Amino acid sequence: MKKKFYAIACGLMITASAFAQEVKFTEYDLDNGLHVILHQENKAPVVTVGVMYHVGAKDEETGRTGFAHFFEHLLFEGTKNIERGKWFDIVSANGGRNNANTTQDRTYYYETLPSNNLELALWMESERMLHPVINKIGVDTQNEVVKEEKRQRIDNAPYGKIIYQTAIGKHLFKKHPYKESVIGSMEDLDAAKLDEFIAFNQKFYNPNNATLVVAGDIQIENAKKMIADYFGDIKNNGEKITRTVIKEDPITTEIKATETDANIQLPAKVLVYRTPKQTDRDTYVLNYISTILTGGNSSRMYKNMVEDKKVALQVFAFANAQEDYGTYTMVALPLGQVGLDKLQAEMDAEIEKLQNELITEREFQKLQNQFENNFVNSNSDIEGIAGSLATYNVLYGNTDLINKEIEIYRSITREDIQKVAKKYLNKNQRLNLDYVSESSK
Structure with missing residues (x-):
């Protein structure tokens, strides 16, 4: 009963904070x-x-x-x-x-x-x-x-x-x-x-x-x-800008590439997927996925690759949602003599697990709480509010998303997470990049 009461109290606090x-x-x-x-x-x-x-x-x-x-x-x-x-x-x-x-x-x-x-x-x-x-x-x-x-x-x-x-x-x-x-x-x-x-x-x-x-x-x-x-009296120098969105052909075969960096000692395995534009609901699900896989020391890839198996010095992922398309980038740096192929195998295993199994209820609740907290914090200062209002208007066409976007996150289910992982995070739809030092190429 105490646990139940505590959970209800926490939920009320979050709801009240968001409303405030x-x-x-x-x-x-x-x-x-x-x-x-x-x-x-x-x-x-x-x-x-x-x-x-x-x-x-x-x-x-x-x-x-x-x-x-x-x-x-x-x-x-x-x-x-x-x-x-x-x-x-x-x-x-x-x-x-x-x-x-x-x-x-x-x-x-x-x-x-x-x-x-x-x-x-x-x-x-x-x-x-x-x-x-x-x-x-x-x-x-x-x-x-x-x-x-x-x-x-x-x-x-x-x-x-x-x-x-x-x-x-x-x-x-x-x-x-x-x-x-x-x-x-x-x-x-x-x-x-x-x-x-x-x-x-x-x-x-x-x-x-x-x-x-x-x-x-x-x-x-x-x-x-x-x-x-x-x-009020400032005149326009021309007609309002109109744009035609340039459509990319779907990626159907894995793109393999190598890039060099003279400033690094450790190479990196980088997996990048092309994703939908920022207004697409799937983009919000991908933000959830990013947090599940590499959002802090309790995330799946960090626990598995850094703490448990000790094959990676660091792992991180980020979704870069934009007006026309987005990208989802996953990066792992090897520990010791671990090869990039081993890192790729471990990263792929975590993706496949996400595609084949629903995340746990506990993991899902933690995820929702994190995003509720992020929502409250994002509106905590005037400078941030001003930037958000402008962004939601210009790039999303809906200024009120500053208040309503959290409802999109709340609507996401465990099944949505599995479905989006299956839809976008596939080997034949990505860039597989070896990022190495110039001396090792």
């Missing part, structure tokens, strides 16, 4: 097509202003890869009314912080400031949209910045080509732009002319290709007025 974390928001469009999302939370005098542009690495032209990520840097250079190199100084001088990030599908800029500086943040983002200065000195400066970032994160970082997918996309995608990395080619950036950068900005960085999020200590009507003042 409900994110209320207001959304609307300006006449120029800018989508606006407002979230009022007055507990702390902080506000985040973010703009997500629906442009990423997949929108680049062949021979000009890296433009979207390059613009993540370039649009901090300055504007007609913000002196070159002063963007970060202005934000920090007013007690705030700011950043940006780029994926295959979108680019996101944001500032977090004391709420009495809301107007400053709105002015700065309207300046970025309306008056960016794109000139040779800015392009040359950021070209060097991007090259250094590539050196640090990919070229000189152990396993960087796995983490940043540069060793993976080209094998899994033959037609779709996902075959290229987000950071792109330095040769392409070097070859680009100034006019090409200006044209890229004019095409993609418009109100009708953007979502503005304001979250935190605000008053809705006051925020609406300021947004109208700063963004």
Whole structure:
């Protein structure tokens, strides 16, 4: 009886926590097509202003890869009314912080400031949209910045080509732009002319290709007025972007490949599967599968390969769900003289077990609790809420998923997990990659 009471109490606590974390928001469009999302939370005098542009690495032209990520840097250079190199100084001088990030599908800029500086943040983002200065000195400066970032994160970082997918996309995608990395080619950036950068900005960085999020200590009507003042008159440089999704042929035969990395001493066995787009329910099931197999020290692959059999020094897996397709990557590093073939056999055995047997009720309950907890934590700060609101709107077409996504996870059954493992995690549907040091090839 005590156990039953405890279980009921825990369930009520989780439900109450999730309900308490409900994110209320207001959304609307300006006449120029800018989508606006407002979230009022007055507990702390902080506000985040973010703009997500629906442009990423997949929108680049062949021979000009890296433009979207390059613009993540370039649009901090300055504007007609913000002196070159002063963007970060202005934000920090007013007690705030700011950043940006780029994926295959979108680019996101944001500032977090004391709420009495809301107007400053709105002015700065309207300046970025309306008056960016794109000139040779800015392009040359950021070209060097991007090259250094590539050196640090990919070229000189152990396993960087796995983490940043540069060793993976080209094998899994033959037609779709996902075959290229987000950071792109330095040769392409070097070859680009100034006019090409200006044209890229004019095409993609418009109100009708953007979502503005304001979250935190605000008053809705006051925020609406300021947004109208700063963004309402910004004109679009062209029609709203329309996209045709490029379809890949199914993978029907295992793709075997070898990639080298001068920065590693231990090789890695990497198994990668092409998976559906992020809005597909199966993608949520794959997130469950990732946690079952390698989500912490109690996960199946860690227990079996690292702790019990001691054939792997480390194992990890991650699902990279994107707007058009996703990937599911599994990695194991050998311990001692264990060969990559042995690692593959152990990884395959864990997949086959998942395909042929239902996970236990206890394991399933633990899994659900983990995702309930993740849901509550994801809505615990204003900066995170702002980013989530923008993401759900731009890439999922449903802002309210910030509150409802947990219901998708709750609807997943043990049978769903087995079915999805059988559907996607098959030997003839994957990339089988040996990731080795240059000296051992």
